[in-house]
Amino acid sequence: MHSATISLKPISNYPSESLFSPPKLHNSHPRLNFYAEPTKRMALFGGLGFKISAIGNSNASVDDNGGTEFQTLREYMGKGGGNVSDELVVLYSHLEYACKRIAALVASPFNSTLGKSFSASAGSTERDKPKPLDIVANEIILSSLKNSRKVAVMASEEDDGPVWLADDGPFVVVLDPLDGSRNIDASIPTGSIFGIYKRLQELDHLPVEEKAMLNSLQSGTKLVASCYVLYSSATIMCTTFGSGTHAFTLDHSTGDFILTHPNIIIPPRGQIYSVNDARYFDWPEGLRRYIDTVRQGKGKYPKKYSARYICSLVADFHRTLLYGGIAMNPRDHLRLVYEANPLSFLAEQAGGKGSDGKLRILSLQPVKLHQRLPLFLGSPDDIEELQSYGDVQQKINPGYEV
Numbered sequence: 001m002h003s004a005t006i007s008l009k010p011i012s013n014y015p016s017e018s019l020f021s022p023p024k025l026h027n028s029h030p031r032l033n034f035y036a037e038p039t040k041r042m043a044l045f046g047g048l049g050f051k052i053s054a055i056g057n058s059n060a061s062v063d064d065n066g067g068t069e070f071q072t073l074r075e076y077m078g079k080g081g082g083n084v085s086d087e088l089v090v091l092y093s094h095l096e097y098a099c100k101r102i103a104a105l106v107a108s109p110f111n112s113t114l115g116k117s118f119s120a121s122a123g124s125t126e127r128d129k130p131k132p133l134d135i136v137a138n139e140i141i142l143s144s145l146k147n148s149r150k151v152a153v154m155a156s157e158e159d160d161g162p163v164w165l166a167d168d169g170p171f172v173v174v175l176d177p178l179d180g181s182r183n184i185d186a187s188i189p190t191g192s193i194f195g196i197y198k199r200l201q202e203l204d205h206l207p208v209e210e211k212a213m214l215n216s217l218q219s220g221t222k223l224v225a226s227c228y229v230l231y232s233s234a235t236i237m238c239t240t241f242g243s244g245t246h247a248f249t250l251d252h253s254t255g256d257f258i259l260t261h262p263n264i265i266i267p268p269r270g271q272i273y274s275v276n277d278a279r280y281f282d283w284p285e286g287l288r289r290y291i292d293t294v295r296q297g298k299g300k301y302p303k304k305y306s307a308r309y310i311c312s313l314v315a316d317f318h319r320t321l322l323y324g325g326i327a328m329n330p331r332d333h334l335r336l337v338y339e340a341n342p343l344s345f346l347a348e349q350a351g352g353k354g355s356d357g358k359l360r361i362l363s364l365q366p367v368k369l370h371q372r373l374p375l376f377l378g379s380p381d382d383i384e385e386l387q388s389y390g391d392v393q394q395k396i397n398p399g400y401e402v
């Protein structure tokens with residue numbers, strides 16, 4: 001488990017210089033270097049007047065005053081952290097902007113009134129009806145991706161099909177704009193999930209619909225980056241560019257995402273399972289035996305496991321990444337393209353695993369955009385032990401009301 005310490009010692013290097021001098025961006029859009037309009041941003045200058053020790057497998061350096069040297073996401077990317085291209089830096093600046101708007105929205109006292117201006121699509125079941133905030137979040141992200149001019153196609157869980165944005169956009173973005181939103185009225189954490197691929201230039205000659213679909217159905221092994229943003233007591237962007245998994249916490253006073261969890265390594269084994277166990281009697285024999293075994297402390301790890309289930313994928317996954325164990329949904333419910341692939345990439349980059357109960361998620365070739373599957377994410381030893389029970393995928397999926 002990781003720990004955080006906060007002391008009230010003033011530091012000299014925060015907010016960093018970068019608030020005034022933008023990071024290396026060759027193709028930058030003027031709006032990119034600011035959280036809000038520049039003038040408003042200057043008024044926010046001041047930030048936190050104390051030192052925070054970076055959390056996790058920290059390699060953060062300590063400055064002359066003994067304070068931890070802060071790094072923003074843009075600085076991290078701009079300095080070549082994770083070997084990212086300038087084009088990806090631009091794209092991330094727009095993602096940051098969109099997610100900060102969504103973070104403000106989910107915390108807004110007015111978000112419940114949004115429902116009045118949206119109606120659910122005909123024919124959908126009560127449970128599947130799009131929630132207003134899903135739609136608003138989707139529109140915010142769409143407009144940011146368009147503005148970035150770096151995205152050829154966006155495929156969202158909220159849309160029926162992929163949306164073609166720019167012929168010369170170097171990237172393809174697949175996303176779930178606001179997962180867990182049905183819990184939002186109770187202020188339970190929610191999250192956005194993104195997977196980023198390169199545009200397949202060899203498909204450029206195809207008709208738009210066809211190339212949009214094929215670009216969006218790339219295998220998870222082709223992901224160049226993925227991230228989730230958790231909207232909770234803190235807003236956290238956890239990302240990988242293929243060289244480790246790193247989390248950045250939003251400093252609301254300046255609008256910067258600060259590197260707080262560099263090089264996250266998931267514990268090889270946890271003591272927590274995370275599942276909706278009201279479905280126990282719909283589970284297959286293998287999954288029941290696995291859960292019964294570990295909760296009695298009779299598994300390979302001879303300690304009794306505890307249960308934690310928020311029913312909000314990003315939050316359940318974030319906890320699992322930090323504390324270890326397994327976050328699972330054993331029925332065909334979560335989506336391969338928008339959820340399973342990006343989160344499995346993050347899990348693997350942190351030394352964990354993403355499985356459908358039998359196979360590595362990233363090895364699966366998506367055949368449909370909205371393809372659903374069982375999903376097990378977590379500590380490598382726990383996932384291996386679970387898979388050894390064989391029969392862990394829930395086939396009975398009656399459609400639950402809550």
Ligand SMILES: O=P(O)(O)OC[C@H]1O[C@](O)(COP(=O)(O)O)[C@@H](O)[C@@H]1O
Nearest residue numbers: 179180181276311312313329333402
């Ligand atoms: O009802 P279950 O099987 O517990 O599923 C809960 C999961 O569904 C989700 O709410 C996503 O479902 P939706 O895509 O229908 O919003 C996840 O956040 C959560 O992990």
